[in-house]
Amino acid sequence: MSEIPANPGRGRPIWHNIIFMSVTPVLAAILVPLHIYYYGNSWGLWAMFAVFFAVNNMTITSGYHRYFSHLSYEAHPLVQFFYIFIGAGAFQGTVLQWCTDHRRHHRKVDGVEDPYSINKGFWYAHMTWMFHVDPHAGPYPKDLTSNRLIMFQHNYYVWIAAFMGFIMPGLIAWALGLSFWGGVLIPGLLRIVLTQHSTFLINSAAHCFGKQTYTDKHSARDSLIMAFLTFGEGYHNFHHSFQLDYRNGTRWFHWDPTKWWIKGLSLVGLATKLKEAPREEILKARLAMEERQMISTGACATRTAQLKQQIVEAQNKLKALRISYLNAKRDLSLKSDEVKRKMRLDMRLAKLEFKTAYGQWRAFRRQWKRSTAAAS
Ligand SMILES: [Zn+2]
Numbered sequence: 001m002s003e004i005p006a007n008p009g010r011g012r013p014i015w016h017n018i019i020f021m022s023v024t025p026v027l028a029a030i031l032v033p034l035h036i037y038y039y040g041n042s043w044g045l046w047a048m049f050a051v052f053f054a055v056n057n058m059t060i061t062s063g064y065h066r067y068f069s070h071l072s073y074e075a076h077p078l079v080q081f082f083y084i085f086i087g088a089g090a091f092q093g094t095v096l097q098w099c100t101d102h103r104r105h106h107r108k109v110d111g112v113e114d115p116y117s118i119n120k121g122f123w124y125a126h127m128t129w130m131f132h133v134d135p136h137a138g139p140y141p142k143d144l145t146s147n148r149l150i151m152f153q154h155n156y157y158v159w160i161a162a163f164m165g166f167i168m169p170g171l172i173a174w175a176l177g178l179s180f181w182g183g184v185l186i187p188g189l190l191r192i193v194l195t196q197h198s199t200f201l202i203n204s205a206a207h208c209f210g211k212q213t214y215t216d217k218h219s220a221r222d223s224l225i226m227a228f229l230t231f232g233e234g235y236h237n238f239h240h241s242f243q244l245d246y247r248n249g250t251r252w253f254h255w256d257p258t259k260w261w262i263k264g265l266s267l268v269g270l271a272t273k274l275k276e277a278p279r280e281e282i283l284k285a286r287l288a289m290e291e292r293q294m295i296s297t298g299a300c301a302t303r304t305a306q307l308k309q310q311i312v313e314a315q316n317k318l319k320a321l322r323i324s325y326l327n328a329k330r331d332l333s334l335k336s337d338e339v340k341r342k343m344r345l346d347m348r349l350a351k352l353e354f355k356t357a358y359g360q361w362r363a364f365r366r367q368w369k370r371s372t373a374a375a376s
C-alpha cells in the first residue's frame with residue numbers, strides 16, 4: 001500500500017453515524033443474550049434472522065451495488081421497489097448516497113478522492129470513513145436523482161429505515177406468534193449490525209486479503225473466504241477489473257449467491273440485459289497478470305510470451321468457428337447437415353487445441369511456482 005495522508009482535509013464529524021455504528025454492536029451484544037436469558041431461546045426468531053440477513057444482504061449486493069451503482073442488468077420496477085425499501089432496512093444510507101460514493105470508489109480507487117481508500121487504513125476503509133463529511137464529495141449523478149423512488153427513499157430515509165429495519169421484523173415476529181421485542185432485537189438489531197459489517201468487509205478486507213488475479217494496478221483482491229462472508233462480492237479484483245459484469249464470480253462453482261439471484265430473476269422475466277465481460281478479455285487480463293508475475297521472478301520471457309500467444313490464437317480461432325457455426329444454423333437456405341457436421345468437428349478440434357495450449361501454460365506455471373518456492 002502506498003502512503004497517502006490520513007483523512008486529508010477531513011470534514012466535520014457526522015455524529016449520528018458515529019453514535020449509531022458504535023452503539024448498535026454493543027447493544028446487540030448485551031440485549032440479545034439478555035432476551036434469551038429472560039425469555040428463552042426461540043428457533044423461530046433465529047429462522048427469521050437467517051431469512052432477514054440473506055434478503056437484506058441481497059438487496060445491498062444485487063440492488064444498491066450491482067443494479068443501482070453499476071447498472072449491470074435491467075430490473076423490473078417491482079424489483080427496484082424491493083431493493084429500495086427493503087434495502088433501506090440495512091441502515092447503509094440511501095441508494096443515492098451509497099451509489100454516488102461507490103461510483104467514485106471505482107473511478108478514484110486507492111487515491112485521495114476514493115471515499116473509502118484502503119490506503120488510509122483498514123478501519124478507515126471499513127467504517128470510520130463515514131464518521132466525517134467527505135470534502136471530495138461531488139454532485140449526485142443525474143440518472144439517480146431522476147428516479148422518483150430513489151428520491152422518495154432519500155427524503156424520508158430515517159422513517160423508512162427505522163420501520164424496515166426494526167419495526168417490521170418486530171411486527172412479523174408478533175404476527176407469527178413470537179415475541180415483538182425478540183423480533184426487534186434478533187432479526188432486527190443483530191441482523192443490521194452483521195449486515196453492515198458484511199458489506200464493510202468488501203471495502204476493507206477485500207482490498208487487503210486474497211489474490212490479484214487480473215491486475216495489480218489496484219488493491220482489490222479475490223478471496224473465496226470473503227465471497228462467503230459477503231454474498232459473492234469477495235471476487236473483488238475481478239469486480240474492479242470488469243465492473244459492468246453482473247457476476248463477481250465468473251465460473252459456475254464460484255460462490256456468488258448474488259449472481260445466482262440475478263440469474264434467477266432473469267429466468268422469471270424480472271431482470272433483463274444481464275451484462276457479461278467477454279470471456280476473451282477476462283482470460284487476456286488473467287494471462288497478462290500471470291505473465292507479469294512470472295517474468296518479474298525470473299521466468300523466461302520469450303517462452304512465456306510464446307505460450308500465451310498460443311492460447312490467444314487458439315481462443316480466437318475457436319471464437320471465429322463458433323460465430324460461423326451459429327450463422328450457419330440461422331441460415332435456413334443451408335440445408336446440408338454434412339456442412340454443419342464438419343463445422344462441429346472443426347470446433348471440437350479447435351477446443352482441443354485451446355485446452356492443450358492452456359494445459360501447457362498451467363504446467364509451465366506449476367514449474368515456475370516450484371522453482372520459486374525452492375529458491376526462497
Ligand atoms: Zn462496485
Ligand SMILES: [Zn+2]
Nearest residue numbers: 202203220236
Ligand atoms: Zn472496492
